[in-house]
Amino acid sequence: xxxxxxxxxxxxxxxxxxxxxxxxxxxxxxxxxxxxxxxxxxxxxxxxxxxxxxxxxxxxxxxxxxxxxxxxxxxxxxx
Amino acid sequence: xxxxxxxxxxxxxxxxxxxxxxxxxxxxxxxxxxxxxxxxxxxxxxxxxxxxxxxxxxxxxxxxxxxxxxxxxxxxxxxxxxxxxxxxxxxxxxxxxxxxxxxxxxxxxxxxxxxxxxxxxxxxxxxxxxxxxxxxxxxxxxxxxxxxxxxxxxxxxxxxxxxxxxxxxxxxxxxxxxxxxxxxxxxxxxxxxxxxxxxxxxxxxxxxxxxxxxxxxxxxxxxxxxxxxxxxxxxxxxxxxxxxxxxxxxxxxxxxxxxxxxxxxxxxxxxxxxxxxxxxxxxxxxxxxxxxxxxxxxxxxxxxxxxxxxxxxxxxxxxxxxxxxxxxxxxxxxxxxxxxxxxxxxxxxxxxxxxxxxxxxxxxxxxxxxxxxxxxxxxxxxxxxxxxxxxxxxxxxxxxxxxxxxxxxxxxxxxxxxxxxxxxxxxxxxxxxxxxxxxxxxxxxxxxxxxxxxxxxxxxxxxxxxxxxxxxxxxxxxxxxxxxxxxxxxxxxxxxxxxxxxxxxxxxxxxxxxxxxxxxxxxxxxxxxxxxxxxxxxxxxxxxxxxxxxxxxxxxx
Numbered sequence: 001x002x003x004x005x006x007x008x009x010x011x012x013x014x015x016x017x018x019x020x021x022x023x024x025x026x027x028x029x030x031x032x033x034x035x036x037x038x039x040x041x042x043x044x045x046x047x048x049x050x051x052x053x054x055x056x057x058x059x060x061x062x063x064x065x066x067x068x069x070x071x072x073x074x075x076x077x078x079x
Numbered sequence: 080x081x082x083x084x085x086x087x088x089x090x091x092x093x094x095x096x097x098x099x100x101x102x103x104x105x106x107x108x109x110x111x112x113x114x115x116x117x118x119x120x121x122x123x124x125x126x127x128x129x130x131x132x133x134x135x136x137x138x139x140x141x142x143x144x145x146x147x148x149x150x151x152x153x154x155x156x157x158x159x160x161x162x163x164x165x166x167x168x169x170x171x172x173x174x175x176x177x178x179x180x181x182x183x184x185x186x187x188x189x190x191x192x193x194x195x196x197x198x199x200x201x202x203x204x205x206x207x208x209x210x211x212x213x214x215x216x217x218x219x220x221x222x223x224x225x226x227x228x229x230x231x232x233x234x235x236x237x238x239x240x241x242x243x244x245x246x247x248x249x250x251x252x253x254x255x256x257x258x259x260x261x262x263x264x265x266x267x268x269x270x271x272x273x274x275x276x277x278x279x280x281x282x283x284x285x286x287x288x289x290x291x292x293x294x295x296x297x298x299x300x301x302x303x304x305x306x307x308x309x310x311x312x313x314x315x316x317x318x319x320x321x322x323x324x325x326x327x328x329x330x331x332x333x334x335x336x337x338x339x340x341x342x343x344x345x346x347x348x349x350x351x352x353x354x355x356x357x358x359x360x361x362x363x364x365x366x367x368x369x370x371x372x373x374x375x376x377x378x379x380x381x382x383x384x385x386x387x388x389x390x391x392x393x394x395x396x397x398x399x400x401x402x403x404x405x406x407x408x409x410x411x412x413x414x415x416x417x418x419x420x421x422x423x424x425x426x427x428x429x430x431x432x433x434x435x436x437x438x439x440x441x442x443x444x445x446x447x448x449x450x451x452x453x454x455x456x457x458x459x460x461x462x463x464x465x466x467x468x469x470x471x472x473x474x475x476x477x478x479x480x481x482x483x484x485x486x487x488x489x490x491x492x493x494x495x496x497x498x499x500x501x502x503x504x505x506x507x508x509x510x511x512x513x514x515x516x517x518x519x520x521x522x523x524x525x526x527x528x529x530x531x532x533x534x535x536x537x538x539x540x541x542x543x544x545x546x547x548x549x550x551x552x553x554x555x556x557x558x559x560x561x562x563x564x565x566x567x568x569x570x571x572x573x574x575x576x577x578x579x580x581x582x583x584x585x586x587x588x589x590x591x592x593x594x595x596x597x598x599x600x601x602x603x604x605x606x607x608x609x610x611x612x613x614x615x616x617x618x619x620x621x622x623x624x625x626x627x628x629x630x631x632x633x634x635x636x
Contacts, residue, residue, distance in 0.1 A: 022190060031229060036111070036112070041112045041126060042112070057143075058558060059498065059558050060505075060506075060555075060558060060559075060560060061128070061497060064498060065128050065129065066130060068129065069129075069498035070498055070506060070509055071426050071498050071506075071508045071509060071512065072161075072426065072429075
């Protein structure tokens with residue numbers, strides 16, 4: 001799940017909030033952490049680059065998290 | 080097959096009701112993830128990269144067709160239409176929804192299957208030889224003792240909070256198909272000088288970050304003392320095992336730190352104190368359990384050597400499958416059929432719900448309704464009439480379940496890796512896919528002969544990479560996946576940990592490296608040698624040179 005600018009949650013990384021300011025990132029992380037009790041487990045910041053304006057994770061782990069397994073690609077991650 | 084009694088049913092039912100309440104409290108926000116984690120782990124529920132994962136026990140790898148159909152149903156209704164069989168003979172569902180898990184557990188309980196102790200710091204599913212009760216070289220069916228230990232260890236109050244997880248494997252045959260030497264306790268049945276069957280007890284084996292081959296703690300243990308001896312080992316571990324450092328908490332660490340002689344002394348002292356207690360297994364209780372594993376009603380048949388030879392001569396593809404996927408049965412006229420879950424390019428150990436149903440139907444039609452799961456992530460029909468082999472092979476082939484590669488290079492053991500697992504550092508299944516595509520020619524595979532490849536996506540070693548003839552370990556270096564290769568591992572009755580070949584390779588370099596290793600082996604092998612035999616004779620250097628080139632081999636040394 002990705003945190004949105006409207007401080008909600010979305011399964012799509014494209015709708016996730018991209019921040020280039022460390023202080024603002026920490027502030028939003030703190031907000032996200034207040035959602036922990038029910039909606040999410042252990043929110044954290046990930047590094048992304050922008051490709052054609054769309055966020056793409058730098059770490060493979062986060063890319064797989066965002067786009068699903070690289071095997072069994074016949075299955076939609078979010079059916 | 081073991082059937083639950085009224086206590087089992089009551090206990091499992093109560094456990095599910097309890098977990099249903101816990102899930103409800105978690106979903107209502109009354110429990111935090113930190114509070115909930117130990118509760119879900121006690122019921123086999125992990126939180127992975129994309130979703131919750133549910134691990135379901137297949138005790139000692141034995142399933143009825145009814146149970147397999149239920150596993151298919153769970154995959155179809157609650158998951159994404161498939162399941163993954165693991166190196167612990169269990170099945171994992173990778174897309175479980177937490178709110179549905181209690182319903183899944185109830186469905187499983189209706190066919191006497193549970194997820195209790197499939198995770199957590201307790202005695203896990205007790206694993207065994209997939210040919211148990213049918214192998215020609217077997218002394219006794221090890222599942223009787225697995226079941227005894229299962230009943231003893233499930234929800235045992237003293238051993239529910241061990242320093243770390245605890246794995247036990249049992250083999251009843253001298254040829255070890257259960258990898259007992261890489262378990263916390265390995266039990267290897269053999270006869271003493273008087274000809275009485277008992278157990279060689281091994282302790283302190285394990286892979287992971289600090290791999291060890293187990294030590295023999297007792298050469299021969301009378302069967303009636305099995306529970307007392309296991310209890311003594313567990314009690315000493317529970318007292319001395321480290322709880323301050325998760326990486327040093329397994330029994331292998333304490334055994335190797337204090338030394339096997341000292342550990343033995345402590346265990347033997349404890350054993351002496353408890354061996355004549357009610358822990359001594361009464362013969363009638365063993366007989367009671369034995370009856371559940373009584374052989375099916377075999378027909379009196381002759382071996383079909385000539386008829387099979389004719390069919391094999393006439394049909395090369397059938398012959399190839401017989402050579403690799405069919406094993407000898409102890410009863411004349413019958414055979415053991417291995418169903419490879421390693422079709423070229425497919426994730427090892429994965430099987431769809433439809434194929435699970437189809438295998439269940441074939442088990443009913445051809446093999447007394449019983450299915451086995453091997454720790455090498457294949458399925459087995461253990462009681463097939465030799466006269467049915469040709470027909471069964473056709474049916475398996477139509478289902479793409481007759482890949483003739485069991486025991487060969489593309490029968491790859493592989494963990495789910497970074498595609499699913501939160502612990503992994505690298506993907507493992509795509510590496511298996513690339514290797515199996517590279518070695519797609521079955522004639523060549525047969526020419527290469529017995530060969531094991533084991534792949535793990537991190538050092539936790541769920542893919543048992545240390546004991547593959549070739550082991551492949553995925554590592555992460557600055558957000559790039561690399562793969563370290565080891566050679567010479569083995570988990571049979573002559574166990575060994577692999578030796579590291581050299582620097583890690585990129586994923587796209589792995590098939591070529593495998594090709595170099597295989598070509599070098601074919602060049603060097605003497606008559607009748609498997610890869611492992613050649614490796615043991617010539618050592619690592621020729622393979623290092625083959626993969627890295629001479630100059631790089633010196634640098635890597």
